[in-house]
Amino acid sequence: MAKPGDLLRVLRPKSVNGLLRLYAKNPDALLFAGGTERATRLKPDSVSAESKIVIYLGKVEELSRIRRSQRYLEIGSCLPISRIVSIGRHILPEALSTALRSIANPAVRNLATLGGNICAAIPNNDSIAPLYAIDGQLEIRSLSGSRWVPISRFFPGAGETVLKEGEILFRIRIPLEEWDYQVFRKVSGSHICSHPLLNFCGLARFSKGILETVRFALGGLNNTVFRSLELESRLEGKTLPLSEKEVESLLAGADELLEPLTDSSFSAAYKRATGLRLLRWFIENIHRENR
Numbered sequence: 023m024a025k026p027g028d029l030l031r032v033l034r035p036k037s038v039n040g041l042l043r044l045y046a047k048n049p050d051a052l053l054f055a056g057g058t059e060r061a062t063r064l065k066p067d068s069v070s071a072e073s074k075i076v077i078y079l080g081k082v083e084e085l086s087r088i089r090r091s092q093r094y095l096e097i098g099s100c101l102p103i104s105r106i107v108s109i110g111r112h113i114l115p116e117a118l119s120t121a122l123r124s125i126a127n128p129a130v131r132n133l134a135t136l137g138g139n140i141c142a143a144i145p146n147n148d149s150i151a152p153l154y155a156i157d158g159q160l161e162i163r164s165l166s167g168s169r170w171v172p173i174s175r176f177f178p179g180a181g182e183t184v185l186k187e188g189e190i191l192f193r194i195r196i197p198l199e200e201w202d203y204q205v206f207r208k209v210s211g212s213h214i215c216s217h218p219l220l221n222f223c224g225l226a227r228f229s230k231g232i233l234e235t236v237r238f239a240l241g242g243l244n245n246t247v248f249r250s251l252e253l254e255s256r257l258e259g260k261t262l263p264l265s266e267k268e269v270e271s272l273l274a275g276a277d278e279l280l281e282p283l284t285d286s287s288f289s290a291a292y293k294r295a296t297g298l299r300l301l302r303w304f305i306e307n308i309h310r311e312n313r
């Protein structure tokens with residue numbers, strides 16, 4: 023364990039195999055991608071508890087690849103967000119693209135990576151709610167092999183991921199489905215900082231005035247992301263526009279399921295009211311989109 027004043031040793035592997043070997047040998051090493059999350063949220067008292075070895079991921083070419091197949095876009099975990107947005111123009115689901123473009127500012131987006139946004143394990147980071155709604159999948163690699171995990175199972179508890187010793191996030195798989203309506207909205211705590219308080223992603227597909235598929239996810243209420251397959255399925259098959267009774271019944275169902283927590287800045291009651299407003303706004307916009 024490092025002591026304050028110890029010099030940091032920075033390792034810069036150039037291949038995934040090299041990285042995994044180094045990480046297996048130094049399981050306490052700190053993985054460093056863009057460094058923007060660590061720079062802003064690292065608690066000073068946690069520095070001494072961390073390893074004096076840093077593994078910089080930015081030289082591993084395989085982690086910065088992006089690949090498109092007919093059904094998926096696969097994004098290397100260390101591709102900077104600005105590159106994902108520019109390469110993924112017209113390909114990325116619009117809600118995810120809007121979320122990525124809302125992160126910080128261009129200078130931060132040139133460094134920040136999607137893998138870092140996910141692995142920081144802060145469920146209201148802006149990529150997370152869209153990844154929940156589009157059913158994103160994550161490939162995890164270690165020296166012993168590879169496994170795929172849906173994003174909905176990646177965060178087992180507050181500030182935790184399912185990554186085990188020696189495992190890294192290798193790439194993110196984005197299903198390329200057609201949506202008739204996609205929205206992303208975030209509510210920030212202050213005008214100075216773009217870090218979100220709550221964020222919301224909603225997707226809908228309809229045909230001939232009938233809602234076929236609806237998905238929505240809400241981040242920031244508590245230590246996880248809210249998504250309810252049961253509420254989504256209640257809307258499917260409904261004729262547009264939804265009646266007032268249908269809208270109110272859905273919101274009442276959501277009100278029962280939401281479990282907001284008070285944090286240092288906002289009360290649970292405020293988060294609940296804001297989350298329900300975002301959901302109402304989404305449902306009302308589906309009405310407009312179908313006109």
Ligand SMILES: Cc1cc2nc3c(=O)[nH]c(=O)nc-3n(C[C@H](O)[C@H](O)[C@H](O)COP(=O)(O)OP(=O)(O)OC[C@H]3O[C@@H](n4cnc5c(N)ncnc54)[C@H](O)[C@@H]3O)c2cc1C
Pocket residue numbers: 052053054055056057058059060061062079099100124125126127130133134135136137138139140141142146147148149185189190191192216217218
């Ligand atoms: C001024 C400012 C404004 C910001 N505004 C926003 C905002 O509006 N919305 C938002 O969501 N975020 C915001 N952020 C946070 C930040 O930019 C993002 O979370 C960023 O995407 C993190 O990526 P990174 O590459 O910098 O991660 P890093 O800081 O390098 O890493 C973050 C964590 O993930 C781990 N990690 C990284 N890559 C991997 C991997 N491949 N496998 C396993 N573990 C890994 C690291 O060890 C670390 O624990 C802001 C940051 C700043 C500085």
